[in-house]
Amino acid sequence: MPEPKQTLIDAAGTRHVAHTAPLRIVSLVPSITELICELGLADHLVGRTGFCVHPRDTVRRIPKIGGTKDVNIARIRELQPSHLVVNVDENEKPTVDDLARFVPNVIVTHPLAPRDNLDLYRLLGGIFGCRARAEQLCRDFERACDDAVAACRTLPRQNVLYLIWRAPWMTVSRDTYISRTLALVGWDTLPVSANARYPEIELDAALLANAAHVLLGSEPYRFRDRDVDAVSKRIPPEAHCKVRLIDGEMTSWYGSRAIRGLAYLKDFRLAAV
Numbered sequence: 001m002p003e004p005k006q007t008l009i010d011a012a013g014t015r016h017v018a019h020t021a022p023l024r025i026v027s028l029v030p031s032i033t034e035l036i037c038e039l040g041l042a043d044h045l046v047g048r049t050g051f052c053v054h055p056r057d058t059v060r061r062i063p064k065i066g067g068t069k070d071v072n073i074a075r076i077r078e079l080q081p082s083h084l085v086v087n088v089d090e091n092e093k094p095t096v097d098d099l100a101r102f103v104p105n106v107i108v109t110h111p112l113a114p115r116d117n118l119d120l121y122r123l124l125g126g127i128f129g130c131r132a133r134a135e136q137l138c139r140d141f142e143r144a145c146d147d148a149v150a151a152c153r154t155l156p157r158q159n160v161l162y163l164i165w166r167a168p169w170m171t172v173s174r175d176t177y178i179s180r181t182l183a184l185v186g187w188d189t190l191p192v193s194a195n196a197r198y199p200e201i202e203l204d205a206a207l208l209a210n211a212a213h214v215l216l217g218s219e220p221y222r223f224r225d226r227d228v229d230a231v232s233k234r235i236p237p238e239a240h241c242k243v244r245l246i247d248g249e250m251t252s253w254y255g256s257r258a259i260r261g262l263a264y265l266k267d268f269r270l271a272a273v
Contacts, residue, residue, distance in 0.1 A: 021082050021104070022082065023041075023044040023082055023083070023128070024044060024046045024079065024080060024081045024082045024083070025041065025044050025045050025046065025047075025081060025082070025083045025084075025085065025128075026045075026046060026047035026048070026065065026076055026079060026081040026083070026084050026085070026103070027045060027047070027048050027049075027052060027084075027085040028048075028049055028065075028068055028071060028084070028085065028086050028087070028090070028091050029049075029052075029068070029085055029086065029087045029090055029091070029109065030049065030051045030052045030053065030054070030068070030090075030253070031249075031252075031253035031254050031255040031257055031258075032085050032087070032109060032120075032124075032254075032255050033045065033048050033049075033052035033054070033059065033085075034052070034054040034055060034253070034255055034256055034257055035120070035121075035124065035255030035256045035257075036085070036124065036128075037054075037055055037058050037059075038133075038137065038255075038256035039121075039124060039125065039128065039130045039133050039134065039137075040130055040133055041128055041130065042058050042062075044128075045059075045062050046062070046063065046079045046081060047062065047063050047064075047065045047075070047076055047079045047081065048062045048063070048064060048065065049064065049065065049066060049067050049068050049071075050064045050066065050067055051067060051068055054249075054257070063075070063079065065079070068090045068091055069090075069091070069092055069095075071091075071092075071095050071099070073095070073098055073099060076099060076103075077102055081103050082103075082104055082105060083103070083104075083105045083106075083107060083127070084096075084099055084100075084103040084105070084106045084107065085107045085109065086099075086106065086107070086108055086109070087108075087109045087110060088108065088109070088110040089110070089197075096108075105127075107123070107124075107127065109123075111177055111254040112175070112176070112177055112180065113177065113180040113181075114145060114177070114180060114181050114184060114254075114258060114262070115145070116177075116254065117137075117141055117254050117255065117258050118138050118141060118142075120254060120255065121134040121135075121137045121138050121141070122134050122135075122138065137256060137259070140259050141258065141259050141262075144258075144259045144260075144262040144263055145184070145262055147262070147263070147266065148184055148185055148262045148263070148265060148266035149184055149185075151185075151266050151269075151270060152184075152185040152186045152266060152269050152270070153186075155185075155186050155269065155270075155273060156186070157186045157187075157188060158186065158187055158188070158212035158213065159187075159188050159189075159190050159210055159211050159212055160182065160187045160188070160189055160190065160211055160212060160213045160214070160215055161189070161190045161207065161208070161211040161213070161214045161215070162178060162179070162182065162189050162214075162215045162217065162246075162251075163214065163215065163216050163217065163221075163223065163231075164178075164198065164217050164219075164220060164221060164248075165220065165221045166221055166223070166227065168200045168201075169200065169201050169202070169203045170198055170199065170200050170201065171189070171190070171191075171198070171199060171201050172189055172197070172198060173189075173191075173193075173194040173196065173197045173198070173199060174188075174189055174192070174193075174194075175197055176197055176198070177252065177254060178217075178251050178252050181251055181252075181258075181261070181262075181265065182215075182251065182265070184262070184265075185265050185266060185269040186269065187213070187269065190207060190210060190211055191207070203231065203234055204234075205234070205235075205236040205239075208234060208235045208236065208239055208241050209235075209236055209238070209239040209241070211239075211241050212240070212241060212242070213241065213242050213243070213244060213272060214231055214235075214241060214242070214243045214244070215244055215245075215246045216228060216231065216243065216244070216245050216246065217246055217247075217248035217251065217252070218245065218246070218247055218248040218249065219248035219249065219252065220248075223245055224245075225245070228243045228244070228245060231243045242272070244272065246268065247264060249261070250264040250265060250268075251265060
């Protein structure tokens with residue numbers, strides 16, 4: 001009997017087909033695991049990473065298959081998924097290639113800007129037959145986005161440094177989802193240009209002097225109050241730079257959490273004036 005034809009599905013939604021076999025989804029992307037549940041597909045999730053923690057009460061019953069990078073391929077094979085959801089930034093291509101040898105449908109995502117969420121909702125809604133719920137999420141997102149932009153439109157644009165790691169210090173380039181989300185509320189990330197999307201940086205006086213705020217995200221590195229103190233000590237006396245902790249899920253998670261994330265970021269920006 002011939003093997004089922006594999007369908008590779010990219011973030012633009014090309015070449016996807018309606019599923020005919022029993023729907024069994026493995027998600028290697030925390031934010032999309034949450035989105036899949038929001039779309040009413042939780043009962044079809046058969047595997048997730050240990051970082052897929054939302055919605056908490058729902059994902060507790062879904063088997064873990066490792067992390068986003070250290071995936072247990074043998075365990076996924078046992079789960080016999082019909083669909084695998086991955087992300088260009090979060091998952092390793094060699095791992096995805098190995099999984100694609102036995103998973104019939106691989107959905108590859110790569111949102112780079114807030115409004116890419118609209119395509120993401122519609123992509124999954126089309127593949128999994130829940131278009132009405134996907135369109136409702138689109139409307140909710142549009143409202144949240146318009147509200148955030150309108151609320152922050154009159155605020156002065158500011159440069160910010162958004163840190164994601166320590167030892168070494170790492171930030172985000174402007175070619176990232178985080179940076180473009182911050183830009184919606186008038187915050188432009190430093191450095192202006194970078195050779196990597198998530199560059200290592202020197203946390204020196206010149207860089208800090210150009211930033212109105214240093215934002216310390218809660219993931220992937222969990223910055224704490226002691227890190228606020230450590231960074232604050234590096235700020236030159238003449239600079240007017242403030243150091244704040246920020247919820248990394250609300251700035252970096254696309255999918256359904258992005259709707260709440262925009263409302264959170266709007267309030268965070270207004271409180272930082």
